[in-house]
Amino acid sequence: MAAATSEPELMQKIVSLCKRRGFVFQSSEIYGGLRSAYDYGPMGVELKRNLMSEWWTAMVHSREDIYGLDASIIMHPEVWRSSGHLANFTDPLVDCLVCQERFRADKAPRMAAGADAPIELADKGRAKAALAKLTEEGHVLERKGKILRGAKAGDRGYVCPNCGSPLLSPERDFNGMFRTNLGAVDPLAGVIAAVEAGVARGDDQKALRAAVDAVIAESAVYLRPETAQGMFVQFLNVQQSMSAKVPFGIAQMGKSFRNEVTVEHFIFRSCEFEQMEMEYFVEPGKGREALEYWKNERMKWWRSIGLSADKLSFREHDPSELAHYSDGTFDIEYEFPWGWDELEGVASRTNYDLSAHAAGSGKKLVYHDPEAQDPNTGKKGWRYTPHVVEPAAGATRGVLAVLCNAYAEEPADASGKGARTVLRLHPRLAPIKCAILPLVRKDGMDETARKVADEFFTAGVNAKLDMQHAIGRRYARHDEIGTPYCLTIDGQTAEDETVTIRYRDDRRQERIKIAAAVDVVRAALREGRE
Template identity: 50%
Template sequence: PVEDDAALTYLRPETAQGIFVNFQNVLTATRRKLPFGIAQVGKAFRNEITVGNFLFRTREFEQMEIEYFVKPGADDEWHQRWIADCLAWYTGLGIQQDHLRVRQHQADELSHYSKATYDIEYAFPWGWGELAGIANRTDFDLKAHSEKSGVRLDYFDDETKEHFIPYVIEPSAGVDRAFLALLFDAYREEEAPTAEGKTEKRVVLRLHPDLAPVKVAILPLSRNQRLVPKAREVYDLSRSAGFVCQYDDAQSIGRRYRRQDEIGTPLAVTVDFQTVEEDNAVTIRHRDTMRQVRVPVPELVPALREQLKQG
């Protein structure tokens, strides 16, 4: 085959540069005042020699970046604020605080464009690894694009009547690594009691309720025809209230609890004979503690909302 560079294509190593070249367009269209940010999520590519550790190091990945434009002189303050906000984002999704750390880059690690960079790292099984980097890119990118293109990429401050090139604080994170860290942090293997008074291994995925693919499982105690219609009624009630639900009546109730534990379902609602014969109440079981509470069916929806809110 004949090789030439007529159709040579480059894969972007980051999403940031598209934001920088469109800075003036966004500024004109939105009439924003400093400080403001432009966020983007998209594919990025790296020429990794060795890939590995599941999703941690890949040649193609999903990147989240914010270019936050600030006035020179306010950059250090905004840098620290974004570090705190990014850390809070990870802990807010359920990652344990003691599994995270913030590490400042040493002088020999800094990128050519960076005044200062801090990494948020997670304690993976193979050691600490980067989840996000928050860099102070100063005015490097806007100035470089402006010089090479001849297009002015500065900002006019109405109050001070001065033109200047903004500094940029850049939080940058991988979606894949965040997903991987969340799974590592949520996965547990523990001993749990059985109905026979013994113990068995329980696999549980302690996902934050906001991240759980199924919020509520509806489980009749058995496939008994007296229970199934009521369980279907409870399922319809829960779905109509906006919960992502799963109905399951296959195998024993214990096995069904374990299945829901493994996929991270926070709450399981059990319909039993007491429900249909006596009190019209159901049992809500909490995934992490396995604690069970009895709730009347008319009060079920607010009870589920409250328990999901509490996590």
Template identity: 40%
Template sequence: MVQEHENIVGFDSAILMHPTVWKASGHVGNFIDVMVEDTITKERFRYDTLSDVQREQNLSPNGNPLSEPKNFNLMFSTSLGSTEESSMKVYLRPETAQGIYVNFKNVQQTSRLKLPFGIAQVGKAFRNELLFKNFIFRTCEFEQMEMQFFVHPQEDTKWFEHWKQLRMQYYKDIGIRESHLRFHEHRPDELAHYAKEACDVFYHFPFGWNEIEGIHNRSNFDLTQHSEFSKKDLSYQPEEGEKFIPCIIETSAGLTRTVLLVLCDAYRVEEIEGSARTVLQLHPRLAPYTIAVLPLVKKDGLAERAKQLFLSLQKEYSCAFDVNTSIGKRYRRQDEIGTPLCLTYDYDSLTDSSVTIRQRDTLKQERVAIHKINQYISDYVKTYGVDNA
């Protein structure tokens, strides 16, 4: 989002900000879930997840009576100050976006950016979730990846459609199966208080379809609100024409959720020659190791020569080195952690200066000259998804 776009810059905003920031953004008044409780089991449910029949009959999914609905604030609060009397109530940020908005003018002026441009960041966010479930899908502390793209008010719909397609393509580019991805367009009654239009990217997890990223047309709500509450001018002045408050197209992805979807999408159990093979079919750019260097055996100098090769490759790639157990078991070990390539240094390597490289996905093995290994790896990573998907 930053490195490959000349008009998007990276940023790192504060976790704790003045509480007025969250009043301006609408979080203090609107960032709530409505909670109900099963009066028998004491299990809690979000009211909006209940079916129309359950709401009408006031019954939980367990068939028991429900308590009265109560508002559940999703922001964590803490105190800022040395004494209880002088302390001020502040909040842990529930999203990273607001830190970008209040710094919009600083970043725009110091970076000399012209519309349209974006500000992106990765950072911690905190939400007082009602329910924790599905491993790391929903937690109270998580990482967000957000980008706020500032545009002319007359071009907001065009840029909204642009970023929708670009963000969907991102997941395909990192190897996620297209059949497991879809858009969910927000109906008017689903839109957040700040949104003009919105859609989510959904992924089909083992526990069902769920959101992994939101793309929102936030109109000029945010900068207008922060300008009003802070009494600072957050308008944009083009070289020609009148000042205006930019509209914002937001892409908001969960880094934590993205890790989970990558693992779910890559996990396979295959049958190879009558035995099960567990493989993590990660895109090479995401794999913990790009290549594993495996001497055929420990003896006769093979391990020492292979280690020298490992140390030279390590300067360019993330590499693993494994000399324990049989070569077959070491292959399977690397398959399980998602290493896309395994290099075997054998007895022939001592005389022909070549090695065998095995591909994780196809099990294809090729003899490659040692001086061509770097080029082989580079070509494999660049073409992955074209020839290897």
């Protein structure tokens, strides 16, 4: 992965702005917070909602061949057995024996076997303690400051991502799905009884685990790790209720949950996140054509909401990294402050999912085209299992990409004035579209500002009447929030019924009529003008 060109502290600045301006807070902060859990504040919830609304408009409201769905988060457990998640949704988990970091082996830094592997601890004190422990265990190392030298990379070919140590625990499988129980009876009593019976029989650990799993499985359900499966199991209902003809798609937005081994980069990778996914069903043999179409359509969409073209790229998966269901996948990657990383995946899933659920449920999940010729019989009327192309975007990752792309710092002018931090959000994504600012709270300016604000509310434009602090501080506040337009009511307003409109990106100002203010802003929003 290429190194990021952005300054190293950019993420810290964005995290700080997010808290200061009400975009994202650490969840349960007054209790010390919960790792990988975040709450979206007043500005963040609007930004995320606007992003997802733009996606829904592009994928559902602007097309005649895609239908919406809102499937349950908790589904029948056999859904996950048929989809392969119960068997395959696992990661190789490893513990570092030096710093105790827990990580995924497949995501760890690579290093050739036998290469020198210096171990870097957080400070000298921790390095001393680690050396003493490792020496007792028979390792021969030497310390220089906070770095331990003398270790060699092992045959596994990777080291700890936190300290660089090759001294690691054995790999073990870690299931990424959150399991819970559905029903009025707590399974704990059954687990205790099963363990007591197993101990009385003299069962070994493996037999005891199997007995416990059998009890838990009676009421076990899972929080969905993706929204896709709800669309597959409702394929037939959507197709028949809407009289949909292939090709057609089913789109869904919503929360998914993955018990991630490694959570990182603020909201980029967390255990609870939101997705924007669509399953597009096509004839067999047309998957590659649809894959090409949708990867290009999705790239155009990310650019249309303001992400810079030079910070977006395609990465095609090598055959060795393809998911078990895919015969071709492209990632749309964005250059985050830490480097290029996945923003959306566009995958050809073949007919794997519908076939798997047909086998698991005993129901025929097929499409009948009475006008098409069956390639096997040559006769009119073709009944087949559609293939699927899936554009799957992360809404929370999208929010982070938008914030990173929009964040800018402008230096002061020659007089030392004018320095500012600004979020150049696309106007349709901005949490607040227009701020109404009376210059002072007297001479009728505040009453006029209230009337202007009410006109925006009536028109359905999210505006903010802001009377706190001096006008310069209010401009600065709305620059950091990303508000694209500010309307200032001043002494001239009472004379000629005009207001000053200030444009966020270049701070340009002009006078417009109060009566035209709503229309001016709405027109700019429709056109996406900053």
